[in-house]
Amino acid sequence: MLDFHLNRLQGTFQLDATLKVPARGVTALFGRSGSGKTSILRLIAGLERLDHGHLRLAGECLAGGEDNVFVPAHRRQLGVVFQEPRLFPHYTVRGNLCYGMPRALTPGKRQENRNRLHEMVALLGIEDLLARMPGQLSGGEARRVAIGRALLSRPRMLLLDEPLTGLDGARKQELLQYISRLAREIEIPILFVSHDTRELFAVADRLALVDNGRITASGEIGDMLSRLDLAPQTGRYEAGSLLSAEVLSHDDDWQLTRLGLGAGLSLQLARLAMPVGRRVRLRLRARDISIALKTPEHTSLRNVLPAVIHEIETERGHASAELVLGIAGQRVRARVDRLVCQELGLKVGLGVKALISSVALSGPDVISLDASADAPEPSSGSAAQAVSNTASDSSTDSSLTAKPSAPDTKNR
Numbered sequence: 001m002l003d004f005h006l007n008r009l010q011g012t013f014q015l016d017a018t019l020k021v022p023a024r025g026v027t028a029l030f031g032r033s034g035s036g037k038t039s040i041l042r043l044i045a046g047l048e049r050l051d052h053g054h055l056r057l058a059g060e061c062l063a064g065g066e067d068n069v070f071v072p073a074h075r076r077q078l079g080v081v082f083q084e085p086r087l088f089p090h091y092t093v094r095g096n097l098c099y100g101m102p103r104a105l106t107p108g109k110r111q112e113n114r115n116r117l118h119e120m121v122a123l124l125g126i127e128d129l130l131a132r133m134p135g136q137l138s139g140g141e142a143r144r145v146a147i148g149r150a151l152l153s154r155p156r157m158l159l160l161d162e163p164l165t166g167l168d169g170a171r172k173q174e175l176l177q178y179i180s181r182l183a184r185e186i187e188i189p190i191l192f193v194s195h196d197t198r199e200l201f202a203v204a205d206r207l208a209l210v211d212n213g214r215i216t217a218s219g220e221i222g223d224m225l226s227r228l229d230l231a232p233q234t235g236r237y238e239a240g241s242l243l244s245a246e247v248l249s250h251d252d253d254w255q256l257t258r259l260g261l262g263a264g265l266s267l268q269l270a271r272l273a274m275p276v277g278r279r280v281r282l283r284l285r286a287r288d289i290s291i292a293l294k295t296p297e298h299t300s301l302r303n304v305l306p307a308v309i310h311e312i313e314t315e316r317g318h319a320s321a322e323l324v325l326g327i328a329g330q331r332v333r334a335r336v337d338r339l340v341c342q343e344l345g346l347k348v349g350l351g352v353k354a355l356i357s358s359v360a361l362s363g364p365d366v367i368s369l370d371a372s373a374d375a376p377e378p379s380s381g382s383a384a385q386a387v388s389n390t391a392s393d394s395s396t397d398s399s400l401t402a403k404p405s406a407p408d409t410k411n412r
């Protein structure tokens with residue numbers, strides 16, 4: 001477990017952030033540009049000193065505390081990837097990758113290191129770069145090498161600050177999947193900063209909201225996204241929910257897949273190239289859900305799910321109302337016109353039907369949760385592209401401001 005209270009005045013900016021991060025899984029720091037995310041990572045990495053507070057990792061105090069300790073950055077054993085990859089300029093790419101790898105004193109361990117290096121090089125697609133010097137790399141190539149070096153060092157924690165910026169779509173998806181898989185396989189905390197909500201949906205287990213130097217709320221990502229009181233921070237326009245589901249069946253004739261949500265309920269969407277039984281995380285946008293009082297007849301909508309209204313939030317001056325529905329025991333956000341809310345007599349506790357178009361759900365909204373790196377199940381037809389598990393490069397749907405800064409950072 002990582003546990004911190006980081007207090008530091010930098011210029012006129014007061015950082016005062018408190019958080020506990022479990023030993024396992026990915027915690028995303030999310031907040032506007034200038035809210036303090038990078039400052040938090042720099043303090044944890046040991047690149048800056050605290051004014052007050054403490055930083056403990058697995059029970060060991062790395063900074064602050066009663067004795068005001070300061071373990072230098074290179075002794076913290078953290079894997080750090082910041083926006084600017086800082087590679088050792090006099091080492092080749094191979095030298096950079098091997099630099100932090102654990103010492104191998106037996107032939108077995110040496111072989112293990114070779115295997116890990118080989119696997120990482122293939123994953124990052126940097127086979128042809130191994131003999132090059134950092135000065136001969138493009139920005140995206142240098143980023144990949146920095147990620148590889150951080151992961152190969154067997155860190156006690158990973159700090160990733162916008163690690164995928166500048167990578168192309170396919171490479172970004174592979175790395176996101178890898179990070180997500182890694183997080184489920186290894187028992188170290190991962191702190192991930194990104195302004196791209198799709199990246200966060202793909203990898204984060206928990207979300208910590210950063211605002212003006214403080215962590216204002218934190219929790220399991222699905223819960224956080226479905227909390228209406230956090231809507232101003234988590235984003236209104238692209239508001240949605242993350243649901244747990246499982247691939248139940250495929251219909252190859254009609255190129256459809258059925259996902260089980262639990263409690264005997266299921267959803268249909270375009271054919272996914274994932275095997276039956278695969279556990280997934282499904283992203284549902286609030287604006288893609290309509291409400292009816294009973295099951296409509298003769299409709300093109302394939303997904304009609306019984307739901308109960310848990311919360312309603314209407315705001316004068318807004319055309320829409322925000323709802324939180326309970327569907328198969330999961331919290332799902334929906335958005336309808338305020339007028340419709342009144343006309344249908346929607347109120348907390350009312351049983352309704354949630355209508356979801358299968359067209360609104362696409363492959364990138366479905367993220368595999370299983371650790372296995374098995375190749376996606378082959379699929380014919382256009383839906384084969386639905387295998388892509390997460391963000392596309394072409395758009396980000398964060399309602400928050402993308403950040404422009406590239407702080408002066410060191411990788412080690």
Ligand SMILES: Nc1ncnc2c1ncn2[C@@H]1O[C@H](COP(=O)(O)OP(=O)(O)OP(=O)(O)O)[C@@H](O)[C@H]1O
Pocket residue numbers: 010011012013031032033034035036037038039040402403404405407
């Ligand atoms: N060395 C410094 N001296 C003075 N102020 C600083 C220093 N470093 C950062 N700041 C200020 O601290 C605040 C937080 O910066 P930080 O880089 O942590 O934000 P961020 O949330 O990571 O932003 P972004 O998403 O744009 O990267 C900003 O107001 C920034 O101007």
